[in-house]
Amino acid sequence: MSDTRRGLVCALMAVILWGLFPAYWKWLEHVDSVEVLMHRNIWCVVVLLCVVVVSMRRRSSVLEVLRSPRVFALHGLSGALVGFNWGLYIWSVANERVVEASLGYFLAPLFSVALGAIVLGETLNRVQRLAVALAALGVAIIAIGSDTLPWIGIGLGVSFGFYGLLRKRAPTGPVSGLFLETLALVPISIAWLAWQFNAGENAFAAGDALTTWLLLGGGLVTALPLLAYGVGARSLPLGLLGILFYITPSLQFLLGWLLYDEPISTAHWIGFAAIWTGLFAFSASALNASYAKTRVPT
Numbered sequence: 333m334s335d336t337r338r339g340l341v342c343a344l345m346a347v348i349l350w351g352l353f354p355a356y357w358k359w360l361e362h363v364d365s366v367e368v369l370m371h372r373n374i375w376c377v378v379v380l381l382c383v384v385v386v387s388m389r390r391r392s393s394v395l396e397v398l399r400s401p402r403v404f405a406l407h408g409l410s411g412a413l414v415g416f417n418w419g420l421y422i423w424s425v426a427n428e429r430v431v432e433a434s435l436g437y438f439l440a441p442l443f444s445v446a447l448g449a450i451v452l453g454e455t456l457n458r459v460q461r462l463a464v465a466l467a468a469l470g471v472a473i474i475a476i477g478s479d480t481l482p483w484i485g486i487g488l489g490v491s492f493g494f495y496g497l498l499r500k501r502a503p504t505g506p507v508s509g510l511f512l513e514t515l516a517l518v519p520i521s522i523a524w525l526a527w528q529f530n531a532g533e534n535a536f537a538a539g540d541a542l543t544t545w546l547l548l549g550g551g552l553v554t555a556l557p558l559l560a561y562g563v564g565a566r567s568l569p570l571g572l573l574g575i576l577f578y579i580t581p582s583l584q585f586l587l588g589w590l591l592y593d594e595p596i597s598t599a600h601w602i603g604f605a606a607i608w609t610g611l612f613a614f615s616a617s618a619l620n621a622s623y624a625k626t627r628v629p630t
Contacts, residue, residue, distance in 0.1 A: 335567045343564025343576050346557040351583025353421075354430045356553055358592075360546050361426040363535040367528060368550065369419040370521035371536065373514050375551025380511040383559065393508045403503065404512065410498040411513030417491040418554075424484050430588030431596060435474075436488025437581035438607050441574065442467040442614060443493035451497060459617040466610030470603040477599020506562055510555075575615045 360368050384390045397403045424433040446464045448454040456464070475481045502509055528534040536547050565573060585604075588594040 339564040339567030341564075342560040343568055343573060344579075346561035346564065347576050347579040348583065349553070349557040349560075350580040352587070353553070354425045354433075354584055354587050354592075356546070356549075357422050357425040360422075360543070363539070363543060363547070364528075364533070365419060365423040365426050366524065367535055368422050368547065369415065370524050371547040372418060372422075372550040372554060373415065373517045373521040374525075375548055376554045377511065377514045377518055377551070379551040379555040380507060380514070383507055383555070384511050390505070390508045390511075393504050394512060397504060397508075397512055404516070406498065406502055407504070407509065407512040408516035410495055410502065410509070411516040413491050413495040413498065414510075414513055415517050417488060417495065420484065420487050420491070424488075428592060428594055429484050430592055431585055431594045431600070432482055432484045433488060434581040434584035434588060435482055435485030435604070435607070436492065437584065438578070438604075438611060439467055439471070439485060439489030440492040440496075441577070442607075442610060443489045444496050445614070447493045447497055457617065459613050463610035463614035463617075466606045466613075470606035470610070472603075473606060474599055474603035477603070478597055506558060506565075510558060574618050578611060578615070 357368070384394055397407060421433055421436075424430065442464050445454075445456065445460055449456050471482060471486065499506075499509060504512060525534060525536070529537055532538070535543055539547075564576075568576075589596055
C-alpha cells in the first residue's frame with residue numbers, strides 16, 4: 333500500500349471514529365458527565381504514555397517541556413481548553429443535544445480563520461471573508477428562529493478555535509502535546525474522583541462491569557483517532573485533510589437527527605444551510621490553494 337493510500341485510509345478512519353463518538357458517550361449518559369470527563373483524562377494519559385515511551389523523539393520532546401515550567405504551563409492552558417471542549421461535548425450527548433454539538437465542529441474551522449485574522453493578523457481572501465460572514469449569519473438565524481443562542485455549538489467552536497491557536501505556539505507534536513495537556517489535568521481528575529468515591533457517588537466503583545469498561549475505554553477511543561489522523565496528516569495535502577474533517581460533524585449531525593430523533597426547526601435548517609455554504613466555499617478555496625502549491629512548474 334502506498335503512503336498516500338495508507339494516509340487516506342488512516343485519515344478516514346479517524347474522522348469516522350470522531351463522527352461516531354456520540355454513540356460511545358451515549359452508553360455513559362447514566363454517569364455524571366464530569367466523572368466521565370475525569371476518567372477520560374486519566375486513561376487517555378495512560379494510553380498516550382505507552383505511545384510516548386516507545387518513541388525516542390516523543391520522549392525527548394516531553395522531557396524538554398517538563399523541564400520548562402513556562403512551556404508546560406502553556407500546555408496546561410491548552411489542556412484546560414480541550415478539557416472544557418470534551419466535557420461540554422460529553423454533556424451535550426448525555427442531554428440529547430448532539431445536533432447542536434455538531435454545529436460547534438462545523439463552526440470551528442471558520443472561527444479559527446477569524447481568530448487568525450484578529451489575533452495573528454493573518455490576511456483573509458474574499459472567499460474566506462464570505463465563509464466567515466455566512467457562518468455568522470447562520471448562527472444569527474438559528475438564534476433568532478429558536479429564541480435562544482446556540483451556546484453549545486458556540487462554546488465548542490470557540491474553545492476548539494482557541495485551543496488550535498495555543499497549539500500553534502506549542503513546540504510539541506499532536507501526540508506529545510495531548511499527552512502533556514491531559515497530564516496537566518490528571519491531578520484535578522484524581523482529586524475529583526477521590527471526592528466522589530468518598531461521597532459514595534463514584535460510578536466506576538459502584539457501577540456494573542459494562543460501565544467500568546466503557547470508562548476505561550474512554551482513553552483508547554480518544555487516543556486512537558488522533559494517532560490515525562497523525563498518519564494521514566503526514567502524507568495527505570492540507571486542503572484534502574480539511575475537507576475530510578467535515579465528515580466528523582456531518583456524521584454527528586446525522587446521528588442526532590436520524591438515530592436519536594432530535595428535533596430540527598426550520599431556523600436550524602436555514603442556519604445550517606448558510607454555514608454549509610460557507611464551508612463549501614472555504615473548502616473549495618483551501619483545496620485549490622493546496623493543489624496550486626503541489627503543482628510542479630514545467
